[in-house]
Structure formats: C-alpha cells, structure tokens
Amino acid sequence: MDLSPFANISVSHLVTPEFNAIYFSLFGMGLVFSGLLVISLYILALPKLLKLPGWWRSRRRPETPGAEEEVVAGANRDDEVLLAIATAFYLHQDFPEEQEKITFKGHGDLDSAWKISGRVRGLSMRNPSAMRRKIGGK
Amino acid sequence: MDLSPFANISVSHLVTPEFNAIYFSLFGMGLVFSGLLVISLYILALPKLLKLPGWWRSRRRPETPGAEEEVVAGANRDDEVLLAIATAFYLHQDFPEEQEKITFKGHGDLDSAWKISGRVRGLSMRNPSAMRRKIGGK
C-alpha cells in the first residue's frame, strides 16, 4: 500500500462478507450511549437510594459503634492525645535541646507514618461533624 | 589469565593488525575535544544569534498574541481570577465550615492539578514582567 496509497481507496471496504462496518459502527455508538446512559440513570437514582432508612442505619453505626469496637476506637482516640503528651514529656527529659523535632519524629515513628494517615482519617471519620459531612453535607 | 595475570603483559598489545590503540586514542581525544569545542563555539555565538531581529519578533509574539489566541489566552487569564471568586462564593454557601480547604480542592480539581502547573506557568509567561525575565534579564 505504501507504493500506491490511492490505488486501494474504495467504499466497498465498508461492507465485506465477514465484517459490516456500518452495522458495527451503529452498534458501537449504541453501546457507548447505553453505557453512559445507564451511568447517568444510576447517578439520578443514587441520592434517592441513599435516603432509604436501611442504608441510614448501616451507615450510622460508625457514629455509635458496638461495645468491642468502642473500646478500641475510643481508646485509640484518647491515646493519640495522651500519648503525644506522654511522649513529649518523656523526650523532653532526654533531648531538651531539640524538643520539637524529636517529639515529632518520635511520634511519627512509633505510630508509623505508613499507618498514621489512615489513622488520622479514621479519627476524623469517627468525629461526628466530619461524619455528618461524610454522610452528605447537611 | 586468572592463573598467571602477569604472563600476558606486553606493549605489543597496543598495536595489532586489526586495531591500533594509539591511533584510536588520539582520534578519540580529538573527537571529545571537537565535540566540546563545537559546543563552546556555539555558546559563544548564541547570544549574538538571539539579537537578530527575526528572533525577537517570533519570541515577542506571546506578549501581543494574534486575535484567536488572544481570546483564549485573555479569557483564561481572567477566568482564573474570576472563577476563583465565583467558586469561593458558590462553595461558601454550601460548606461554610471548611471554606479554605474545599475552595482550594474545588479549584484544584476542576482545573486539574495535572494541568494547573503548566497553566500557571503559561500565565506567568504571558505576564510582561515574567516575559521580560524570560527573554534575558534586562
């Protein structure tokens, strides 16, 4: 085809025994439309679904977790705060000169950076106001 | 060679029928020198080349772009500012409590971070003082 690029031009290529390009293209556009149509219908439906009471309960739980959970979550929330104080104090005795830096490092390493991001998020989620936001702004 | 490393030492290795190492080394040094010499000559010549009027015009254009460009560029410059205000206002109504954060996110995401860097640069380039700097300090 490189030698005579124009030789091979023909509308007949559109419909061959084994492949009907027009038919296929219509089908393809149809599939693209139906895909995005389903998505937009789903988006329209979602807010209503989220209103259903059942959902509320299941989503509410985190705000008032079960006993076992409470212990862990609750304790975690406290220790984050108390631990910071304890750590700051204990480190203060050892490296008075570089308090801030080490305090930060100490905390950052004990409660590894790798996990802290998730943890902090977690706390904010348990925090009611953040939770409210998460459930839908108002 | 591992067994008798010193057995194989001989100046004769420098010049063999198929490879003259001395000749080659001289050539190699020559090529290295010529390469860096051409670069330094080019560097000496460049400032003079950049003085040529033709260059000026082509480089100046961005400061006074053509009609079509103007629309887009101009509009972009404005909307960055106005949009920020509009967004801030519109978001303020919805999430009064976390204005800054969301305002930033909203803007950052709409006008995706992926492109914003390029965009901001672009604006600064269209900004005359920045342009002056770009063209050469004075």
Add this chain to the structure above:
Amino acid sequence: MDLSPFANISVSHLVTPEFNAIYFSLFGMGLVFSGLLVISLYILALPKLLKLPGWWRSRRRPETPGAEEEVVAGANRDDEVLLAIATAFYLHQDFPEEQEKITFKGHGDLDSAWKISGRVRGLSMRNPSAMRRKIGGK
C-alpha cells in the same frame, strides 16, 4: 483434592519417610528463637562495646580531623556561609526583582540539591554539639 477435600485428611502426613514435620517444626522454632536471641544478646552487649576506648578514638577523630581533612572540611564549612553571602550579593546585582527565588535556586543548583542533603548532614556532623548527640545523647 478439589473433588473430595476431606478424603485426604490424615495425621500420618506429619511424619513421612522423607520428611518429619514435627522434628522440622521444632527445629524451625529453635532457629527463629536462636536468631532473635542472638540479636537481643548483641543489643545487650553493644552499649558496653561502644564504651571501649579504642572505639572512642576512632569515632572521636571526625571532631579533630587530620591536616588534609581539616583543609577540606574546614574550608567547606566556611564557604557554605561565605558563598551564600557572595552568591546573594552577586545575584542581587543581576536580578534585583526576584532576589529570594533566584538566590535560592542559584545556590541550590550550584551546590546541587542532589548532594546538598549529604553535605548539610556532613556539616552538622562536624559540628561538635551535633557530634555529641551522634555519639550518644550526653
């Protein structure tokens, strides 16, 4: 096994002619214990080892380096400071309008970011107080 998962259950698998799993498991636990035991013994011993005079001297050296070293290290310490001033001054003349930015860039690039981290660390290590910290807190 997929067809009749329960058919193949038998304690006899633990001890076969070619592999004694019980024997092996005891050995495995032993190896795990011995490994961590050796580590903990080493940790117990280390502080005492570090007290040995020989160690002190070898570790002290950096605080009072040999003549040759002194030149380089000493000079480096000074030039970091003086160079900053010199650079700031020399750049101030050329780009009065964007002093900070360029000053920083200029310095950052001359004394490449790639190396600066190592360098700065290096200086702090030569700095007695930092050194003291490095040797053990008090």
Add this chain to the structure above:
Amino acid sequence: MEISSFFANTGFAHLAWGNAAMIGIGVIFIYLAIVKDYEPLLLVPIGFGILIGNIPPIVGMPLGVYDVGSVLNYLYFGVSKGIYPPLIFLGIGAMTDFSTMLSNPKLILLGAAAQIGVFLTFMGSLVLGFSPQQAGAIGIIGGADGPTAIFLSSMIAPELLGPIAIAAYSYMALVPVIQPPIMYLFTTDKERRIRMKPPRTVSKKEKIIFPIVAFLICAMLAPGSMGLLGMLFFGNLLKESTVTERLANSARNSLIDIVTILLGVTVGASTQAQTFLTPQSIFIFILGALSFVVATSGGLIFAKLMNLFLKEKINPLIGAAGVSAVPDSARVVQAVGQKVDPTNFLLMHAMAPNVAGVIGSAIAAGVLWSALGKF
C-alpha cells in the same frame, strides 16, 4: 579498524533529509509547548523524543526504540505492551473530580455523542484502504485521549502506534485552535449566551460509591475497556475514599510524572523518519484532524438536539467539551462563552461532558478491541 569507519559512524554521514525534517518537527513541538503553552507536559517530552529518535541510526549499535536490547527499547516496552496508559489513567483518576458530572448527569450524554468522531473516522479509514484493525486504531484518535489511543493501537495495530500517538497528542494540543471555529459555526450568538444554574452539592458518599458502580457498569458492557477504566476509577476511589490519601497522592504525582516522562520520550523516539514518513502517516494525520472536527460537531449538535426536549436549556457550547482532551476543551468552552458574556462561567458545566468523554472513548476503545482484536 579504519578511522574512516568512524566518520561513517558519526551521525552526519547518515543524516537523511527525513531525519532533518523530523528534528525540525521536534523543535516545533518544544517551541509550541514552551512559548504557546500547548500541553507542555506532553509536547516537551515527545518533542525531545523526536530529536532522539531521529539521530541517524548506526548499524550494529542498539540505540533506537526498535533495536532489541537498547535502553530505549526497554523503556518503550511500556508503550508497546500498553502498560503505561493504564498507569496514566490511574493518576488521572486520582486527580479527577467527578462532582460536576454527578450533579448534572444528563450532560454525560454529550460525552457519548462526541464519540461519533471515533466511528466515522473508523469508516473513513476503511474506505482509504486501511485494515479493520488499523482503521479502529486510527478512529480512536477522535477520542482525544492520548493514553486510550496508544493502548488500543498497541493492542490491535502496533505498526501504526507512532503516527497515531503523535497525531492524537498533536491535535489534543491544538484543541484551542481547532475547536473555536466549529463552535462558532454550529451555535448562534443567542445560544452562546445561555446561562446554566450552578450545579447541586454532591455528597461525599455519592463520590465514593460512584467509581465502584461506574466501573462495574462499563466493564460489564465493554470488558475491553476494563484495563483503562479499571485504573481510572480505582485511582478516583483512592482519591475519594478519604482513607487512602497518601496512595492517591503518589499516584497523581510521582507515578504519573515518571510514566509521562517515559511514555512521552519513547513515543517521540518511535518517530524515526525511515518508518514514520510514509503516505500512511499523512492519511492518519488527515483522518485525525477530521475526527476532531466530527467529534466536536457531534457534541455541539447533540446539545442542540437535547435543547429541543429540555425545559431548562443547556448552553450548546459545552457539547464541544465532550471530546475530552481534559481539561483544554472545557477551557476553550469557557473562553468562547466568555467572549459573548464575560460573566458567564461555563467551565464547571463543561467539565461534566469533558470527563464523560474520557469514559466514552474508553468504552469505544473496548468495543473496537473486542470486535477487531480477534481475527
């Protein structure tokens, strides 16, 4: 070993006019990126890659992207196997905010309408004598998504990957030049003045659930789009989940940057004049331009059609954003809209068809792949 053979090895000896021309094109790409600020993050790497790719090749030394064992060949692996595009989609997903789309779902259909450019170009390519596989890969240029175009052609028409990728990225960069005339042609001044009411607030929960459901819908309908859309929606979930911020952050920064650098420079380096400057390539560029025109028109016309049925009219300009080329075409809409009414902010509304267009062309690619990948 003769010194003369050295001069034979220096590039000058082999420099073909084609290479010189391509080097010129590479410099123009870099110029457009730096001075005109057209898609600089893509055109600078591609432009420099074109320079690298057109240093005349040396026989027996593995240097070019096509020389087995060369470094460029190893880096090109991510292009030729279609690995880089999904990773780029991962990063794009981690930086995309679908809330405007969620707040006004009917605008999504504009992103579907623009895909007409893909299929008309597909048929046009068949007419010009390209094989169905090649035609499909050329058609996807109309999707205005570089990664999608590279992914599909690496799967069904690898022999055309270079010209298709260059065409796709070139026209994406030229969107501010290509689209405005078409937008003026198909819209009246009155239509361009239409204002749309601000989008509703979208709850965090909607944002979190969206990528999961949207992925399932698209992947079920067109499994071929799974690779691209899976990563796009996965990246978006990392962003919206609120608990994986650090992963989303690395995905939309170091990961996408590194992949973009490698993809750009190797795609550029794949344009050696010897293989690139062919009549086929010229056809591909013509068809590519056509596809952008058709896609833009499709979005505009469909928007006008929708207005026949909608109570509260939409501004047909935003139909042009359906071609994606995120977010440039949305910016063009904003710019053109503001020319007639400086206080009219269409950018937010245009983002909905814009991101929908990304999904639309990924689905189209999936359909083309599953239909043409077989035989």
Add this chain to the structure above:
Amino acid sequence: MEISSFFANTGFAHLAWGNAAMIGIGVIFIYLAIVKDYEPLLLVPIGFGILIGNIPPIVGMPLGVYDVGSVLNYLYFGVSKGIYPPLIFLGIGAMTDFSTMLSNPKLILLGAAAQIGVFLTFMGSLVLGFSPQQAGAIGIIGGADGPTAIFLSSMIAPELLGPIAIAAYSYMALVPVIQPPIMYLFTTDKERRIRMKPPRTVSKKEKIIFPIVAFLICAMLAPGSMGLLGMLFFGNLLKESTVTERLANSARNSLIDIVTILLGVTVGASTQAQTFLTPQSIFIFILGALSFVVATSGGLIFAKLMNLFLKEKINPLIGAAGVSAVPDSARVVQAVGQKVDPTNFLLMHAMAPNVAGVIGSAIAAGVLWSALGKF
C-alpha cells in the same frame, strides 16, 4: 462477525454466581476499609482489585492477571516473582524506629514466641492434606505479614498465592476484632494493670549499627530470609544513617506507595471466582484464622512464662503484639491495656515485640523456603 457475539462478549452473559459473590466480597473489603478504617491502605486496593478480577473473562482477550500479555499480567509479575514484597520491606524499614526494641531487648523473644502460630498451622495444613510446600506457605499466614506471606508462597506454592495473600491481609485487617478476646482469655485483670518503666534512651550510634549487625545475624542463620530482611534493614540504615535522608524519604513514600498500589490491585485481581472459590481456599481461611489465634496465644503465654523468671515483670498483653501486623496489634495492646488503666501507656513497649515479630516471621519464612524449596 455477528452482533449476537457482542452480547456474548458483554460481561453479563458470562457472569457466574461465583463472580457475583467475589464482587460482593470486594465491596465489603472497601466498606471495611472506609467505614471501619481497617488497614485501608491495603483493603481498598485489594477490594477494587477483586472487582477487576471478577469481571467475567472474555475468551481470546488478554485482560486478567493470568492472561499472558495482559497489562494486569505484567503488573502481576512483581507479585508472582516475589519482587514487590522486598521493595515494600525497604519502605517499611525506612519508616521503622527500632529504638524501643533496642532499649528493651528481652521483649524481642515475644516476637519469636508468636511464630509458633506459623509452625502449628504448617502441621495442621499437612494433616489436611496439603503438600509440604503448600503447608509452609499457608503456615506463614500466622506471621501476620502480608509481604512475607506473598513472598514465600510465590516461591514455594504459587498456585495458592491468591487465597493466601487475601487471607493474610484480611486477618491483619481484623486484628482489632480477633485479638482482644484472646487477650482477655489468657490474662488476669491484675496482669493487665502491670506498668513497665519507660524505655532507656538509645544512642544514634546504636541505631546505625543495629541494622548492619542484625542483617548479618539473620542472613547467616537463615539465608532464605535475606531477600526480605536485607531490604528491611537496608531501608532502616538509610533512615538512621543521617546522611541518606533523601533516599529513605523516597523509599518510605513514593516507592512504597506505588508498589503497594500495584501489589494490592493485582493480588485482588488474582481472585477470579473460577480459580479462587475452591475447598482449598476455605481450608486456607480456616487455617489462617487458627494461625492468628495460636500466634496471639503463643505471645501471651510466653510473656507469662518470662514473668516467672523476671524480677521486674512485663505486662503480658504486649505478648500479643508479637504477631506483628505492625502497628495495629500494638495499638490493640494499648487499647486493651488502657481499658483497665487509662493512664498506662503500653504502645511504646508493644512496639518492641511487634517489630521483632516481623523479623521472626521473615526468619521462619527463610527456614521454610530453604527446607521446602528444594524437593
């Protein structure tokens, strides 16, 4: 080419109940990660990966992790060849502070005791009819370290990699649910109130020398653990050396994030119902749960044993941290301890067995590999 064959290609046609079930599991993983905040950095990628992996496969299209030439297959390479786990250990080493361990070395033995879970589960798996290699890979689930489990099974039982990885990460995420009951069972209220005196200061020099010597000891004893522990201690040296901060920083941020994303999504995608939902997998999950229970008990009991000989008692709760699952099990210790005495801070002390447990299970993996990798 028939249109009907298209519908045949759309996922719906093939959707098996198994796939539907797995998709449900994937959604649950994501739910637990986002709402319950269980190991979100792992469960979100794995959960979404499960969705991707259970889109019904299309014959002839390379889409899944097991289809040669598919993008997922290339990304899965890092899992199947055991490349990702050492890189993750590199990042973990660059963020781990061994100082609590250095300040109270006897607590290290608790990390060894917990490995009893590995070997008892190994024997249990043999009894259930698994091959020695498979049994070893299943046993290591008790190590409560995802990367270690993936590494070992990729080496000696690749056919079980999917279920083992999922089991390991699931139970690591469920540590806050699994461990507390066992901790209450094996400890008295009085024991839970034991306070431990604050750890001594550790000199910078000790921190620098530690990773070097520790690596040599472990690698000499169990060369099979070299790959994982070499990277772990190397990363830690980068962190402590004070002169390679920028390398440590990239290792614990962009590198580990990128690898975690790729590992998570591909491991998730390896759980296609067709290969995943087997009686073997059910056994593996039962054995995995067992191994966590045994490991926790082992740590608690050994702590009580040590108290028989120690003058200043240790709080047996910290024995439970020996299973690693860093740092969640240490947090559970802190939480349970504070329930009886809110002013008792066990977290620091629990970190010692916690990181020791990582080393311990890596050694165990090395032993299993060198013993079972051969025949």
Add this chain to the structure above:
Amino acid sequence: MEISSFFANTGFAHLAWGNAAMIGIGVIFIYLAIVKDYEPLLLVPIGFGILIGNIPPIVGMPLGVYDVGSVLNYLYFGVSKGIYPPLIFLGIGAMTDFSTMLSNPKLILLGAAAQIGVFLTFMGSLVLGFSPQQAGAIGIIGGADGPTAIFLSSMIAPELLGPIAIAAYSYMALVPVIQPPIMYLFTTDKERRIRMKPPRTVSKKEKIIFPIVAFLICAMLAPGSMGLLGMLFFGNLLKESTVTERLANSARNSLIDIVTILLGVTVGASTQAQTFLTPQSIFIFILGALSFVVATSGGLIFAKLMNLFLKEKINPLIGAAGVSAVPDSARVVQAVGQKVDPTNFLLMHAMAPNVAGVIGSAIAAGVLWSALGKF
C-alpha cells in the same frame, strides 16, 4: 531430609574468608559514608549491597544477583542492561544548572582535557593484557562518572561490571583525598591565588536552547553517547523549559532516588568474593587510581597551557574539576583555593569544567562503544 543439611544451609558453613573480607569492605564503605561523609548517597547503598552479596550462597536457592529468578537478579536487570544509568542522568540533568558553563564557554575545554585519563588508562589496560572491550570499560573509570562507567561496561565488558563500578564509585568518593596532592604538585602558590571575574548573567532563553543544541551536536558526533546525553539534556530541558517543572521535580527526586537505591544495592551485591576477588580486579583498582591521577593532571596542565594564550588568566586549580565527580571535585578546588586566599571563590568557576567533564566522558564512552562494541 536431614537436619544436618540445615546446618549445611546456614551461611556459617559456607562462609569463605573472601566473603568475610568483602563484608569488611562493605562496612568500611558505610563507615566512610556516614563518618567521613564521602558520597553517602552512593556508598551506603553499595556498602550494604556488598554485605548482601557476600552472605555465602546456598546451592539451589535463587538469592544472589547472578541467580536467574532471584529478586536481586530482577532488580539487577536495570544494571546489566544499562537501563539505570540513563535514568540517573535524566535526574542529574533535571538538577544541573549549566549557567556557569554558558557564561564562560572556554572553561569547557578543561572538561575535555581531563578525558586524557580515559584513553591513557585504556592503553594501560591493553598493555596489562585486557581485551580491547575490557580495556575500554576500565578506561572509562577515568571519566569519574559512575553511571557512565556502568553503562559502558554493561555494553562492552559485562564480565567486569562489578569491579569497574566499585572502583569508579570508590575513587569518586575519595576525590577529596586523591586530588589535593596532585593540585599542589602541578600549581604554584602564585597560580593558586589567581582570581577570576564573576561569570556574566545567562538569559533564560540561552538556558532553554542549550540542551537541545548540545544534544544534537554530541549525538551527531558520537551516537553512542546518545543514551546518556539524551537523557541528561532532556532532564535539563524539563528543568529549564519553565512549563514542565512538575516533571523535572519528579525526575530529580523520586525517580533518581529510587533508581539510585536499586542501582547501588544491586551493584554492591554483585561483588561476591567468589567472582570479585581476582587478579583482574586488583589490576582494575590500580588502573582506576592511575586514571584519576592522569585525568586530574590533564586538567591542571591544560589549564596552564591555556594561560599561555589567554589575556585574562584562569586559575589552573579549576582544571582539576574537569574530571567531573560532580560536585565534589569542584568543592575540592574551592577548598584548596581558599587555603591560600580565603576570600577567593572558585566554586562557581569550577562548576563549568565539572559539568563539561560529564559531557566529555559520555562522548568518550560513546566513541569507545562504537569502536569496540562491534567486533
């Protein structure tokens, strides 16, 4: 399976004196990096890699860099195929400021003069009985650029890659020890006092155009240098273009860090005593030291030669910076210069030959490759 075979598997059983010696060397590398601050970003990874590489190998277990299928073997791929060096050059380019070189181009020639070290060492190696390919790879040690040395030897003498890489990085680290004596030997006190006038300001446009033109010149003259210099100048364009800052940023941070970690640790791990401790290696270290001495002398002498013709004299000390080893040799120049005149700032001026030296040795590598890569 006998327990005895376990002890046979533990490293102690196999520990050869050679391994012990190499482990000692690894520790020394780490010591020099941390305490003496010699090139810590390279010596720490290499040093730890030496430890990893000298844990006595276990027959039948894929652990070392040379064992097909081992993790280290996969990571070593980037070294053995020469993929890492260009990526490192990409990052170096993205952090290099060529403005001092642009402001005083005649100093560039000093970077050429220093390459005499490469070619004399090449001839010396031939005399010692190395093959031309091996001799070329050994000669490039005199280029004082680790990545260049690794790249060339991976292409023409892979069997010597280990010792060459170690020698190159060792001597780069020892530049502050090796160079000063030579600098005193070849320069008079009066010469060391010479002051040079501050460099002129370089316009942004010059900085942007430079990498493009410089690349074309170098690649045309020595296509073999294309891989390294293409990436170096591409990275520099990303930095200077002002529109691709985010790409330059990722290239000079996460990308170069990750590649440096992997390159360092695998190169270190390639020094198993069994293959490393050979008479060849000893020759290579002797020749490497020689090459650094010759290169330094070459730069100094050529600077004095230039002064015979120049009106405004240059300080010959900066000739020593022509060996590159960026930026250490430039720092040594600054330090030695300040010893005689504390108010004389040579660092800026020394950076010109310093970066020119990088380009010079890449060209030399290209020449050697194209000449010796063939037969």
